[in-house]
Every structure is written in C-alpha cells, then in structure tokens.
Amino acid sequence: MITGTVRLDEAVAAQVVGPGDANLRVLANLIDCDVFARGGEVALTGPGHEVQRAKRAIAELASHAARGQAITPDTVRHTVRLVTAESPESVAAMVGSDIVSRRGKTIRPKTMGQKDYVDAIDENTVVFGIGPAGTGKTYLAMAKAVQALKARQVSRIILTRPAVEAGEKLGFLPGTLGEKIDPYLRPLHDALRDMVDPESIPKLMESGVVEVAPLAYMRGRTLNDAFVILDEAQNTTAEQMKMFLTRLGFGSKMVVTGDITQVDLPGGKASGLRQVRRILRGVPDIHFAELSADDVVRHALVGRIVDAYDRFDQDRQERPARGAGQKEN
Numbered sequence: 152m153i154t155g156t157v158r159l160d161e162a163v164a165a166q167v168v169g170p171g172d173a174n175l176r177v178l179a180n181l182i183d184c185d186v187f188a189r190g191g192e193v194a195l196t197g198p199g200h201e202v203q204r205a206k207r208a209i210a211e212l213a214s215h216a217a218r219g220q221a222i223t224p225d226t227v228r229h230t231v232r233l234v235t236a237e238s239p240e241s242v243a244a245m246v247g248s249d250i251v252s253r254r255g256k257t258i259r260p261k262t263m264g265q266k267d268y269v270d271a272i273d274e275n276t277v278v279f280g281i282g283p284a285g286t287g288k289t290y291l292a293m294a295k296a297v298q299a300l301k302a303r304q305v306s307r308i309i310l311t312r313p314a315v316e317a318g319e320k321l322g323f324l325p326g327t328l329g330e331k332i333d334p335y336l337r338p339l340h341d342a343l344r345d346m347v348d349p350e351s352i353p354k355l356m357e358s359g360v361v362e363v364a365p366l367a368y369m370r371g372r373t374l375n376d377a378f379v380i381l382d383e384a385q386n387t388t389a390e391q392m393k394m395f396l397t398r399l400g401f402g403s404k405m406v407v408t409g410d411i412t413q414v415d416l417p418g419g420k421a422s423g424l425r426q427v428r429r430i431l432r433g434v435p436d437i438h439f440a441e442l443s444a445d446d447v448v449r450h451a452l453v454g455r456i457v458d459a460y461d462r463f464d465q466d467r468q469e470r471p472a473r474g475a476g477q478k479e480n
Contacts, residue, residue, distance in 0.1 A: 152196060152197060152198065153196070153197070153198075153199050153202055154193075154194065154195065154202075155195040155196075155202040155203075155205075155206055156192060156193070156195070157192070157193045157195070157206055157209045157210070157213075158191055158192050158193075159191045159192070159193065159195070159209075160191060160213075160245065161190055161191040163191075163194075163213050163216045163217055164188065164190065164191045164193070164213075166216040166222045167209060167212045167213055167216055167222055168188045168189070168193075169195070169222060169223075169227075172188065173224060174222055174223070174226075174227050175187075175188055175193075176211070177207060177224045177227045177228060178209075178227050178231065181227070181228065181231045182197070182201050182204055182205045182208070182231060183197055183198060183201045184196055184197025184198065184201045184202055184205055185197060186205065186264075193209055196289070204231075204234060204235060204417065205359070207234040208227070208230050208231050208234050209455075211230045211233070211234060211288055212226065212227065215230075218257045219257075220257070224431050229261065229448060232445075233261070233262060236333050250269065250294040250295060250297075250298050251293070251294050251297050251298050251301070251346050252394065256292070258290070258294040258345075258346065258444045260287070260291065261287070261448050262445060262446045263444065264282075264286070264440075264441075264442050264445060264446035265286070265287050265291060265442070265448075267286075267392050267440060268280055268287075268291060268440040268442060269295065269441050270289055271438040272291075272292065272295045272404070272406060273295075274438070275436050275437060275438040276352060276399070276403075276404055276405065276436045276437070276455060277399070277404075277405045277406075277407070277436065277437045277438070278397070278405070278406050278407070278437075278438045278439075278440060279384075279406075279407045279408075279409075279410060279427070279428070279437075279438070279439045279440065279457050280292060280406060280407070280408040280409075280438065280440050280442065281408075281409060281410070281428070281440065281441055281442065282410065282425070282440075282441065282442025282443060283410055283412065283447065283457040284410060284413075284446060284447075284450060284457070285447040285457075286442035286443070286447055286448070286455070287442075287446065287448055288408035288409075288410075288442060288447040289338070289339070289342060289380065289408045290341065290342050290345075290370045290384045292309070292406040292408055293339070293342045293343060293344070293346060293380065294346055295378070295406070296308045296310075296378040296380060296406075297346045297347060298310075299378045299404070300360070300378065301395075302319075302367070304332075305376055305377055305378045305402065305403065305404070306360070306376045306377070307359060307360050307361065307376065307377045307378075307447070308360070308361045308362070308377065308378050308380075309362045309364070309374060309377050309378070309379045309380070310336075310339040310362065310363045310364075310379075310380050310382070311363070311364055311365065311366050311368070311369055311379070311380070311381055311382070311395075312339065312359070312365070312381065312382040312383045312384075312386075313365070313367075313383060313384075313391065314365045314366070314367070314388050333372045336363050336365070336389060338382070339363050339380075340352075340363060340381060343361065343363075345478060347361075351364060360407045363377075366381065366387065366391060366395060369394065369395055369398050370394055372398055373398060373400040374398045374399065374400045374403050375400035375401050375402055376400070376401070376402040376403060377402075377403045377404075378403070378404050379398070379399075379403060379404070379405045379406070380405075380406050380407075381395055381405070381406070381407045381408070382408050382409075383408070383409055384407045384408060384409035384423065384424040385410055385411050385413060385414045385415075385422050385424045385425070386409075386414065386416055386422070387422070387423035387424045388416065388420055388421070388422075388423050389421060389423045389427075390423070391423055392423030392424065392426070392427050395407075396427075398474070407424070407427075409422075411424055411425050411428075412460065412461075412464070423474075443473055444457040444458045445459070449469035
C-alpha cells in the first residue's frame with residue numbers, strides 16, 4: 152500500500168470532487184484505493200498501480216474542469232475507463248486534440264476510437280463513421296466541418312440526411328413540406344448551434360455557406376469546395392448512397408455516418424450503408440471507422456444498452472432455426 156497526493160487549484164478541485172464529494176465516491180468505487188479531499192489536495196491510499204491510475208484520472212478530470220467543462224459522475228466513469236484502457240501517451244494525445252471551441256466549451260475526441268475517427272477525417276477524402284448511438288459520429292464530423300470552414304480549407308458546409316420516418320408517416324404530419332422535413336434535420340441544426348454562434352447561423356444559411364437539406368436535394372449536383380456530411384446513412388438505399396457519393400467535387404471532403412443496427416427503411420429494403428461497406432472497403436482515400444459501445448460518451452447506461460442489444464442479436468444469430476410451430480417469447 153502506498154500513499155499519493157494530487158494538488159489542484161481549489162476552484163478546479165471543487166469541480167473534480169463534486170457536490171457532496173459525489174465524484175470522489177464514484178472514483179473510489181471504480182478504483183481500488185481510498186480517496187480523500189481537503190481544499191485543493193486529494194489524498195490517495197492503495198496499491199501502487201491503483202494510485203497511479205487514480206492520479207491519471209484526476210489529472211484528466213482537472214484538465215476537463217480547467218477547460219470549463221462540467222464534471223459529473225458519468226464523466227468520472229468515462230475517464231476511469233479511458234485511463235484504464237489507454238496508455239498515458241494516448242490520453243495525452245487526446246487531451247491535445249481540440250477541434251473547435253466556443254464560449255469555453257471545447258470539442259475533442261474522448262476515446263481512442265473517436266481519435267482514430269477524427270484522424271481518418273484529416274487523412275482521407277471520404278470517411279464512413281459506423282457505430283451505435285452516442286459514439287459522437289455526427290457531432291465530431293460536424294466539429295471537423297466547422298474547423299475546416301474556419302481554416303478556409305472549404306468554402307461551405309453541407310449537411311444532409313434521408314427523410315425516413317421511424318414509426319410515423321411523413322405524409323400524415325401537419326404543416327408544409329418544409330415543416331414536415333424539419334424534424335429530420337433538427338439534430339444537425341442542434342449540433343451546429345453548439346459550435347457556431349446561433350445568431351450567425353441564419354446569415355450563414357442565407358448566403359449558402361451552411362446548407363442543411365434532405366438527401367433528395369443532392370441529386371444532380373456537383374459539390375465542390377465543400378465539407379459534406381451525410382447523417383443516418385443506414386436509411387439510404389443502395390441507389391441513394393451511390394447518388395450521394397458521386398456528388399463529390401474538387402476540393403471537397405465527405406463524411407458518412409450511420410448505425411447499421413437501426414435501419415428504418417420500409418419494405419425490408421437493403422441499407423445502402425451496409426452494401427457500400429462491402430463495395431468500397433480497400434479503395435484508396437476511403438476509410439471505414441468502426442466505433443463501438445466502448446466509444447459511447449452519453450449516459451453510462453447507453454453503453455450498457457448497446458452491449459445488451461449486441462448480445463441479444465448475437466444469441467439470435469447463433470440460435471438454431473426455430474421449428475415452424477414455435478414462437479419467440
């Protein structure tokens with residue numbers, strides 16, 4: 152057993168410790184050592200390797216807090232998982248991988264899977280980000296688009312997704328066509344508002360610097376000098392996917408995101424995202440980034456939900472075919 156101490160700025164320490172020491176209690180439950188805080192000092196007692204792990208976690212949490220990011224019990228859980236899985240050099244690389252910042256909020260990859268995804272966007276013209284909900288596929292792609300626009304690497308951002316409904320029928324929703332389509336594009340608007348001054352967005356859209364439109368509006372166009380993001384690509388047909396990819400113009404970059412386990416196409420149609428993974432894998436300047444439950448950075452329960460569904464799907468595939476008279480419970 153050894154004892155270690157981490158000294159923090161008192162304002163940062165208050166955020167790391169959390170109200171009523173809530174964050175420290177989570178840390179102590181996840182790491183096999185005693186944790187005690189007084190003022191700006193955090194004392195650790197336990198096996199040497201656990202004390203070192205706790206120090207790395209606290210240093211990472213302090214870095215988050217110093218950047219103005221809120222520290223919650225979920226942040227602690229995610230950070231402990233990160234420092235456990237990765238080397239100190241890997242964690243340091245991610246800490247230095249800021250993409251965009253606005254009003255004290257910094258967007259950067261939080262797992263090695265996300266870091267590999269962001270690096271792939273830098274290094275390739277077309278990148279597919281495939282993975283479950285909460286892995287940051289669209290959010291990080293949007294951050295890279297804003298970064299490219301600010302650096303004048305592109306002159307516009309184009310955000311698109313197929314207007315495929317999950318349960319409700321588009322034609323039965325009230326309002327004009329634009330009002331019916333808006334809910335499908337709202338997640339893209341919301342992500343953009345986190346990265347760009349909301350007051351400037353209408354002007355950017357009016358001038359064409361930022362365009363948010365359904366996938367059908369891409370047909371017949373050539374997209375030059377643009378950062379183009381196709382979201383919810385699992386809901387494209389094979390024909391739509393080919394149409395979209397062949398819109399690529401000079402000086403442009405494309406990121407295609409989707410979750411192949413959540414296909415909402417009607418009539419059992421094949422997903423264009425599933426098909427394109429077989430067709431284009433191995434083509435130079437095209438990269439497929441596979442994200443997993445380990446890269447989920449939403450509520451900790453989201454990762455457990457994803458894992459549970461993955462196990463269910465695997466069990467169903469391995470289960471022998473049921474007899475004609477059997478029913479699944």
